[in-house]
Amino acid sequence: MTSLANKMKVLAVDDNRTNLHILQVFLKKLGHEVIIAENGEEAVRKFEAESPDLVLLDIMMPVMDGFEAARRIKAMARDRWTPVIFLSALNRDENLVEGLDAGADDYLTKPINFVVLEAKLRSMQRSLSMQQESIDSLRRVQAISDNVIDAIVTSNAEGVIVSVNQSTERIFGWSTAELIGKNMGLLVPERPTTADTSVDVAFGQELELEARHKNGHSFPATITVSQVVLDNQAMSVGVIRDISERKRTEQKLRENARQLQDYYDQTQAEQHLALRLMEKQLHRKGLQDNRLRYTVIPAENFSGDIVAANRSQEGLFYALLADATGHGLTAAISVLPVLALFYRMTKLNRPIREIVLELNHQLKESMPIGRFVAVTLVCLNEAEKQGDIWVGGTPEAFLFDRWGRVATTFPSINLPLGIVGNDELGGDPLHFSWSDESQLVLCSDGLLEATDPLGVQFGVERLIAATANTSPTDRFTKIEAALAGHQGTAIASDDISLMLIDCP
Structure with a gap:
C-alpha cells in the first residue's frame, strides 16, 4: 500500500477511453498514482497485481460488469478495507442498492462532477489514513508480541492464581508478588461461561469480557482458557489479551459508516426536494390541453428531456420538446431557462424564429462549453390549418394523416441551441399545412435509441410501423406499447420523451 500522506494508488476502470483519459489526467493532477483498466476482468487482475488504495469503477462494461468486478475485488481485499466508488450513468434506486450489495462504498453519477469526486477522494483518503494508522499500530503491537506474549495466568481448581508472566504485570499493573495467591476475579471479575451456565469455562474458545486494571478501570479483553495437569493437579491456563x-x-x-450513511441520506433528501421543485416548474397548465398527449421517461431521478405547451392570447398553440446534454439533475437544471422563456414569449404570441433566437442567446450566455439543448418548437394556427416548426438537434418530426401514414417529414437541419451565437445559428422555421385528423409526432433521441435486451435500437422504422393503420385516438397508446414491448427488461440509458399533437 502506498503512503497516504500525499497520494493514493488509484485503480480507474471505464470502457470509454475518453472518460478514462479524462479521469486519469484529473487524478494525476491531484497527485495520485493511476492504474487504468478498460473492463471488469482487467480490473480484477490489476487489483490483484497492484494492490491499489482505492477503486473508481464504471458499471456498464464488456467482459465483466462493475457489479461482478466489485464483488471479486472485495473478496480479495479481506485483510484491509479498499474503498470502491462506482462511477455510472445509472442512478436508479435499484442500481444503487445493487452497487452497495456488491460491496461499493460510494456512488457518483455521470457526467462526473469533479468537485464532488475530489471531495469524496479526500474523505476516503482520511479514512484510509486512519486505517493505515490502525494497521501500523497493530504491526507495532505484533512486533512486541513476537517477543513479549500476552498475559498468561495459571490458576488452580478454586481459581487461585498460581503463576503469571511479565506481560500480566504490564497489562494489569499488578506485580507478580501481588497477584500470586489472589483469586482470578481480581483480574477478570466476570468469569467466562459457556451457554451451559453450570460450566465455568468454555475451554479452547476465545471469549470477550471486561477485565480490570489495578487502578480500578475496566477494559475490553479476550480470554482463551485451556486445562492442564501439573503435579497431579488440574490447572487452568488463561491467555488474556487487551x-x-x-x-x-x-x-x-x-x-465512518454512520457518517457515510448520513451523507447519503442528506443527498437523497436534497434530491427529493429538487425533484419536487422541478416538477412544479414542468407540470404547467398548458400541458393539460386536450389536443396534446405526451410522456417523459427519465433515465435517472431527473430528466434532461422536457415538454411544454401553451396557448397565446390570440389562440395560437405552441409546443416544445427539448433535450439537454446528458441526463439527471445537471441536465434538468440546464433546461429550466428554456421553460421560463418559452412560456413568457408564447403568451405574447411571438413568432417561432424570435423565440428560437432568444432561447439560443440565453443558453449561449449561461451554459458552459460542451453543454447545449436540442429543441423542436412548433406553432399551430388551428383556424387556418397552418403551422411552423423548427427542429434543431432533436430527431426528425412527423406529420401523420388520419390513417397513420407519414404525410410530411421535418428533418433536423439546425444546430442545437447554446452552441453558436445567433448570427451563426441560421435556419428559418418550416411552414406546413394539414388535412383533417392529422397529427404531429415529436420525440427525443432517447426514444429512437432505446434498446431491447439484445441491444437493438427502437429506431424510426418501428415508430412509423407503430402508427400504421391506427386511428388518431389510440395512436399515442400504440406507440407507447410498441416501445415498452421493444425494451422489455432492458434498462434505458437515456431520457425518453414523446409528444403527439392533434391538428384539428
Missing part, C-alpha cells in the same frame, strides 16, 4: 485498541478502531469504522 483489545482496547481494536475496539477503538471498530468504533471509528462504525462512526
